[in-house]
Amino acid sequence: MNTSAGTDQTFSDAEIEEIRASCQAVMEAEGYSQADVSRLAGIKYGTFTGWFKGTYAGNNSRVAGEVQIWLSSLGEKKEAATRTPRLPDYIETPSTREFIDALRFGHILPEIVIIAGGAGISKTTACEHYARTNRNVWLATMDPSSKGTHGLLVELAEVMDVTEKHAARLAKAICRRVEGTKGLIIIDEAQHLTTEALDQVRSIYDRAHGTVGVALVGNEQVYARLEGNGRKAGFAQLFSRVGVRITQSQPRAEDMCALVKAWGITDKEEIRVLKAIARKPGALRGMMKTLQLATMLAVGAGVPRTIEHIKMAYDKHSSSFVSSGS
Structure with missing residues (x-):
């Protein structure tokens, strides 16, 4: 069989069957569904399923070439992975120790903590490690699409497995989920949150009656906004509740x-x-x-x-x- 991957070559029926069998073997080994392969290989679902079942009326050789490209790329990735050294997901550094100490403080007491710093100093790495190694820790990552109150609540509901669908009852459902857990809510990329969303965080903390901590993690704008607006009505209630503040612009x-x-x-x-x-x-x-x-x-x-x-x-x-x- 000609093993050079490409969609412009012609395969015999026997070669197409061989590619189909190779695809089947990979699917069984990796637990891929036909939908998974369709997505990963960039082939329309209906086209791939018809080709895979042997019922496709179009150019089967072209589809076989596309599948072969995907199979070849899998092999190359696996080979590179076996030859490239892998490091642990978490490597302790002086900075990550300090970040984790702050998270632990917020978790145990519980308190609101702020971890603010420049990009690439391992804030997120520390948060992910803490969430992996502790119970009742929920890590939600914000972005511009989730900056408002509803977006925040949707993100929190997802990581907490809260199934409430009614928007007006979502905040109460989240409060019920965390109350009494002695847990910690970590909100990463918190600089995206609006004033109203930040106040919603404060409300969840208050309504949990001191049984859940909160960590606001993000770039230096997080602390600058809270400190600069700490005496304004929209921020005062939150800023006054902050127990630990860490700001670090550069790695050590x-x-x-x-x-x-x-x-x-x-x-x-x-x-x-x-x-x-x-x-x-x-x-x-x-x-x-x-x-x-x-x-x-x-x-x-x-x-x-x-x-x-x-x-x-x-x-x-x-x-x-x-x-x-x-």
Whole structure:
């Protein structure tokens, strides 16, 4: 069988059957449905199901080529994954320890806490780790589409498995869900929330009668808004209830060292360049993405990772290249 993937080649009936069998094997191994494969391979559902069942009246060879491309990409991804080192989902750093201590404070007392800082300093990583390793912790991530009160409540209901559909009763259902749980609500990307939504957070905290904590996590605008408006009616009730406030604009040098050590990097020049990347916009996240891409470039070339791979990866990742004098 001609194994070069492509949709412009012609397959024999036997080759189409072989591709169909390979697809079936992957579906059984990975637990994929026909709808899953249709979506992942980018083939219309009706077209794929007809081809898969052998009833498609169109160009079966073309569909087989599209399926083969998808199957080939799966193999390449698996091969790269086996050759690329995987790190734990959470690596403890001085900053993440401080963030988790604040979350624990809000959880145990319970209190309202604010964690505000620049992008890429591992705030979200710390929140995800805390949510994974503690009971009755609900992590909801906001975005511009969920900035209002209703959007906030919908996000909270989803992570709490609250099934109330009536918008007017949603807040009460969420309050009933958390009251008495001694839990913690973590709201990430909280800078998106409107004044009304923030006041809704305060209302949920109050109506839980001191049995659930709240953590507002986001960029520095979160704390700036609350502090700057703390005496205004719309913010005073919330700001006065904040027990712990953490603000950090940049990663610490110790954070960079902890991540570099986790990757097993000892070359002084590589460490210098990686720390320079971590001081730029994107911070630790930018450093980690660069290092992951550099590793993939080295794996693809079949050679050990070098500083040239790191510089090449950063050049691809950012328009601001790390010069030798950084």
